[in-house]
Amino acid sequence: MFKKLSVVLTFAASFSSTVAISATPEQQAAFQPLSNSRQYIQLPSYSDEQKQLIADQAKKLLSIYVNRENKTLLYGNQLDVVPRINAIQQNAVNLSDEELHNGIQTIFKSQRDLHLNYSYPTPYSCFLATQVFSLTEIYSPTTSRKAVISSFLDFLIPLAPEVAQLSIGDELVSINGRSLTDVVNSLVDEGAGANNFGSFNRALEKISFRSFRVDRLPNENSATYQFKRASDGSLITVNVPWITVGDADCIRSSETLLNRPMASNGYKEEFLTPFGLSSDKSEDLYQQEFNKLYGRTTSQMLQNAGVVLNDTVDTTIQWAIINNRYGSFGYLSLASMVPSTGPIGGVKVISELLSNQLADTDGLIVDVRNNGGGFVIYAEILPQLFTGNTIEPYGSRALKSDINEFIFVDLQAEGAEWRDAYLNILDTDKKYTQPIKLTTPYLANDLVGQLYFKPVAMLTNAACYSACDLIAGLMQDFTDTTLWGEDLLTGAGGANVIGFNDALIGAFELDQFPQTGIKPLPGGQDMRVAWRQSIRTGESDNRILEDLGVRVDRRARPTVSDLQGKTQSQFDRIGSDLKYRSWDKQSKIEFLAPQQFNDFAFINLTGTIYFGYELIADPTQPNSIDIKVTKTDRVNVSLNGVQISSVYTYGGGSSGKEVSIQLPDNLPAGNNYLLQLEGVTYGDIVWRANRLIRK
Structure with missing residues (x-):
């Protein structure tokens, strides 16, 4: 639904750091350090009319925000979206472009609801940035939370060679001299994750990944990390640049989109x-x-x-x-x-x-x-x-x-x-x-x-x-x-x-x-x-x-x-x-007749549809369905939602028991039927199976 950034994975290690602002959309979109691309990631200049329009429409959208009451109760009246968007709406023409967009973005993100999104204008929103690695939280025997490197974008390491010194499992200690806890706390609102777990998870992602569709540009072109090596516990400090990539088509269309809003062709x-x-x-x-x-x-x-x-x-x-x-x-x-x-x-x-x-x-x-x-x-x-x-x-x-x-x-x-x-x-x-x-x-x-x-x-x-x-x-x-x-x-x-x-x-x-x-x-x-x-x-x-x-x-x-792939403790x-x-969990059913997957079938007599397996009838016994049941006392048989019989299997045993389900002899030809079987053991339904039958 909402416009996704199309990531163009074209490697551009040879991109010059002195490319002029007149670079083509393809050059702007190539993977390159933020120090090169920052000049392209700009907010357009809006007229007073456009500023007012954005504020007005944001207010209208927030009028149907279904989680507003719950968020206000949880986070306090000071974060209620209505008075805050009213304040921006009343002062929109006096705000700079940056103040307007960041102000509305702050309101949206403060609700910590990832379904509430405000997209920056192009060309700003045409870019994203990465620091070439990702982080994940790992098991810690103490109350302190630990985050380690979980993956690398290997193809980007030539643009961030410092990362080559790091390994999977290295533990993040600090960023620009600040502890992991301090950094995460500072990114809670920016990450917009709900509850203690969602907020920590999203903050970890923000440390090494930004989408400028919804995120602000980092203040600096790089960040200094201190890690504890997984191999020997020693500390290592590296300075890692932000690497950006853009969508060339998005960049190309940004000038046109500035003064020509999306056309409305009316009701469709x-x-x-x-x-x-x-x-x-x-x-x-x-x-x-x-x-x-x-x-x-x-x-x-x-x-x-x-x-x-x-x-x-x-x-x-x-x-x-x-x-x-x-x-x-x-x-x-x-x-x-x-x-x-x-x-x-x-x-x-x-x-x-x-x-x-x-x-x-x-x-x-x-x-x-x-x-x-x-x-x-x-x-x-x-x-x-x-x-x-x-x-x-x-x-x-x-x-x-x-x-x-x-x-x-x-x-x-x-x-x-x-x-x-x-x-x-x-x-x-x-x-x-x-x-x-x-x-x-x-x-x-x-x-x-x-x-x-x-x-x-x-x-x-x-x-x-x-x-x-x-x-x-x-x-x-x-x-x-x-x-x-x-x-x-x-x-x-x-x-x-x-x-x-x-x-x-x-x-x-x-x-x-x-x-x-x-x-x-x-x-x-x-x-x-x-x-x-x-x-x-x-x-x-x-x-x-x-x-x-x-x-x-x-x-x-x-x-x-x-x-690191040495163990699988979670799966163990x-x-x-x-x-x-x-x-x-030993009760089950097996159909002994051949079957094939049917994408869609209309059940003629009930007006419903069925999407699943169709039984291929034995032409010598067209009204008999052979099944094998395990740990099942009784099978209830329904056709098109109406129960027609119960077949007692008396347990079925652990090795299973073969049973024949008899269908009525007078079923009209040329129709589709939905066969519904329920396995019952000790009075409880233990399995259910549906199959299509054509007559």
């Missing part, structure tokens, strides 16, 4: 997607930019240990088999909740992995560390693959405001349910709509159904944010998954977002809805706001995700030895737990 049907006005997308854009440059440092630990990570057709999904003394465990890495193949494509890739490469493992580890989030619907569909329990999707609520009234009532952009929910509070003193589910219960439970039956663990950290918070919460609330965390809490992003340019400008025809006052922004700017607040269900009913995040069941911080601990839990 295409903005009303099947997933709603905002596409129900919820992600941390900064984390996505960080991951794009650095890759997933969490996965690199496994590779350092010799584990083979396998790619899939979806660039956000990898898998592996981890063997240790506790067993053979499947490993599923989800780098983002924005699958490169789309939400449904991602579900298909994971479904096929669970049914094939990962099916015979002793347990499964789902790694969502550093996952910045993405599609709500993706996060709420995936948990059904791992459980026979009924999943209740989380609810979302919106704030009462004039703009929301136009969205929900006048435009009806989110459909009748949201229109009615808003009308129900219109003449009341209620501040929020009732919670409404963005994903239907059917999609969350029966679109595919359960495909994996062994114990599952999910590994998170405080950079698991937004839709990643969502899947972590659902897995904890509704499946038997054990939630492991490098941090005690996930990143705590509890809302889905709406973007200014792609949603508000795209949806409102300015002539048709002049009352909104929504106007296009100059300078290639954009903004984004937390729009609908997530409300948990199940065991955590009515708790919000914002600021609180999801509290993990067990903690597992990496050690220096893990980062998780493997031990999976083995212990396996005694209670």
